[in-house]
Amino acid sequence: MTTTAVEQPQAVKPLLEVSNVTMRFGGLTAVNDVSLTVGEGEIIGLIGPNGAGKTTFFNCLTGLYVPTEGVVRYRDTVLPPKPHLVTQAGIARTFQNIRLFANMTVLENVLVGRHSRTKEGIFSAILRGPSYHRAEAESREKAMELLAFTGLADKAEHLARNLPYGEQRKLEIARALASDPGLLLLDEPTAGMNPQETRAAEELVFAIRDKGVSILVIEHDMRFIFNLCDRTAVLVQGQKIVEGDRETVQNDERVITAYLGAPLESTTTAVAETVTETDQ
Numbered sequence: 001m002t003t004t005a006v007e008q009p010q011a012v013k014p015l016l017e018v019s020n021v022t023m024r025f026g027g028l029t030a031v032n033d034v035s036l037t038v039g040e041g042e043i044i045g046l047i048g049p050n051g052a053g054k055t056t057f058f059n060c061l062t063g064l065y066v067p068t069e070g071v072v073r074y075r076d077t078v079l080p081p082k083p084h085l086v087t088q089a090g091i092a093r094t095f096q097n098i099r100l101f102a103n104m105t106v107l108e109n110v111l112v113g114r115h116s117r118t119k120e121g122i123f124s125a126i127l128r129g130p131s132y133h134r135a136e137a138e139s140r141e142k143a144m145e146l147l148a149f150t151g152l153a154d155k156a157e158h159l160a161r162n163l164p165y166g167e168q169r170k171l172e173i174a175r176a177l178a179s180d181p182g183l184l185l186l187d188e189p190t191a192g193m194n195p196q197e198t199r200a201a202e203e204l205v206f207a208i209r210d211k212g213v214s215i216l217v218i219e220h221d222m223r224f225i226f227n228l229c230d231r232t233a234v235l236v237q238g239q240k241i242v243e244g245d246r247e248t249v250q251n252d253e254r255v256i257t258a259y260l261g262a263p264l265e266s267t268t269t270a271v272a273e274t275v276t277e278t279d280q
Ligand SMILES: Nc1ncnc2c1ncn2[C@@H]1O[C@H](COP(=O)(O)OP(=O)(O)OP(=O)(O)O)[C@@H](O)[C@H]1O
Pocket: 025, 028, 030, 048, 049, 050, 051, 052, 053, 054, 055, 056, 057, 096
């Protein structure tokens, strides 16, 4: 499989630079020599069939996996392969399978996300002096702002497990934003959402970008991806086969064949229909 050379827009300052990342599990190469950049203010999509290596790629960026080969830089610094240090550096993420503290309140879930940004240590927490109380008040204020931003303010005291599915996804995003990231990685943010919730999620992603946070998003919903993304990269069997704007991706025959997994002639029609829908 050959990789299409892609012209990177040079005007945008790179925030994340992934160089030649490979991840092998024994004999299986889940991610194969993938390079990708995300610039300041960009929304970049990552698509591909099931098992293509998308989540593994995210795990390589966030320190959950140490890549077999390759380097990940964020703001010109090589990222340490430890999730909490990656969060501290400024990268936050959500997960394909929602990972909330189900028996904690909505507000408490966001406060947990804030933890990496508070300077108060364990002794301060035990002694509960003035600086602890000040930091706690600031964290609560910030958390409430994020709940208002994501439309969950009136659910602050609800248990996370009692939220409808779409709101649990929003809460995951609010918690990720609590660490004040410069880059947010979203792993299938609309999975399980109805069309109305998906459109609302699009608006939320744009609003996050407008706050100055860059976004890298994995998604199966093509319309969502093409509505949102400045560029989209396509992974197939661990390799990036193409990267570019909507037209480049939608007109690439290997994408049509590999992503939709059907004979070329009929899939061309299907993708063309997707294009028409997204134009509406
Ligand atoms: N920890 C692991 N150990 C062994 N194999 C793994 C591990 N994690 C992922 N894989 C394998 O790597 C390949 C890529 O999986 P991955 O979950 O990254 O794909 P994906 O593109 O995110 O798929 P989906 O769209 O279904 O979520 C799969 O064959 C998977 O079984």
